[in-house]
Amino acid sequence: MTLLYSHPVAARHETPSGHPEQAARHRAVLDALADMDLDRRVARMGAEADVLRCHPARHLDRLRGALPDRGTAALDADTHLSPDSLDAALHAVGGACATVDAVLGGQDDSAFVAMRPPGHHAERETPMGFCLLGTAAIAAMRALDHHGLDRVAVVDFDVHHGNGTQDLLWDEGRAFFASTHQMPLYPGTGAAGERGAHDQMMNVPLRPGSGGAEARTAWTAIAARLREWRPGLVVVSAGFDAHRDDPLAELDWDDADFAAVTALIRDAARDAGAPVVSVLEGGYDLAALGRSARLHVQTLKEPAR
Ligand SMILES: [Zn+2]
Numbered sequence: 001m002t003l004l005y006s007h008p009v010a011a012r013h014e015t016p017s018g019h020p021e022q023a024a025r026h027r028a029v030l031d032a033l034a035d036m037d038l039d040r041r042v043a044r045m046g047a048e049a050d051v052l053r054c055h056p057a058r059h060l061d062r063l064r065g066a067l068p069d070r071g072t073a074a075l076d077a078d079t080h081l082s083p084d085s086l087d088a089a090l091h092a093v094g095g096a097c098a099t100v101d102a103v104l105g106g107q108d109d110s111a112f113v114a115m116r117p118p119g120h121h122a123e124r125e126t127p128m129g130f131c132l133l134g135t136a137a138i139a140a141m142r143a144l145d146h147h148g149l150d151r152v153a154v155v156d157f158d159v160h161h162g163n164g165t166q167d168l169l170w171d172e173g174r175a176f177f178a179s180t181h182q183m184p185l186y187p188g189t190g191a192a193g194e195r196g197a198h199d200q201m202m203n204v205p206l207r208p209g210s211g212g213a214e215a216r217t218a219w220t221a222i223a224a225r226l227r228e229w230r231p232g233l234v235v236v237s238a239g240f241d242a243h244r245d246d247p248l249a250e251l252d253w254d255d256a257d258f259a260a261v262t263a264l265i266r267d268a269a270r271d272a273g274a275p276v277v278s279v280l281e282g283g284y285d286l287a288a289l290g291r292s293a294r295l296h297v298q299t300l301k302e303p304a305r
Contacts (some may be wrong), residue, residue: 002301003102003111004033005095007043010115013089014082016072020248020284021117021130029114029280032290033297039108043095043115046138050097051090053141054134054168059125063089063132075127089117089132096139096235096279103275104147104233110266110276110300112238114293118281120162120237121187129160129187135279136237137168137175144174149232151176153274155222157215157261158239158281159249161190165237166201173198176229178222180204180215182242182249206242211252212260215242219261223268234269234276236262240283240292248284258292262299270304 011023051060063086066073072080092115099111113135120136121129140152154169156162156179166189169175181190183205190203202225204218226234240258242251269276278300283289 012084046093153231156237159242208250212257236278239281
């Protein structure tokens, strides 16, 4: 049926007026999924033990210490905190971890976590790019260390490189990581030569202006690696900012391209017998975000052929 995890605190992480990573994104995604037949669940607060698999305690201390009493406080030019921001980020982590528990417990074979702030740029000790905690990597590490899986995969189709996920999993030989992203673009990492400490990472940079054909080629190759990897769980960093309408990047994906990429990931995961946990990352045109996220969840939900 597909699980949907969310929590209202996601809309209480505030950014300065005009910031693209705005609370309205959360509403846009939930509205787009409103009439779908999904098993809706409330995300729980993330456990510190889950965060500490990827970030040191001083990272959490630094975030907690930087929370403003009101308004917003800047961590860098892009990344801001409001009073409820850490609470929101921890519920994104908690939602993702609850989702991992649910799918590995056999409750469903796919799930979407509709939370913000996003997570894939957050490095071990560096919040950046709108991100505070590495949600996707934390979810993957819970599957390995709490559930005892031998191998997991994290795949990232956000238009920006998942430098944080790459940083957090660089030395983790049990975690395959693959990303497509526009290059050149923020944050500047993700060259094809970046392969992880165990040759377990696959970065596929895409040229500005490239569209659905290049996306399908890249994700067909990633899906082949995914099948070889035989993961017990696939975590998706689902960013929808490669859409042609997105204001932050110059790729030319349309709504159907997100469905096609999702289907390639889904079919590879099914061949491996792996459930899919998808977490929301970017996507800054509210209409395109809603439509693309809906197609993504619909595609995950389609019954096996
Ligand atoms: Zn992005």
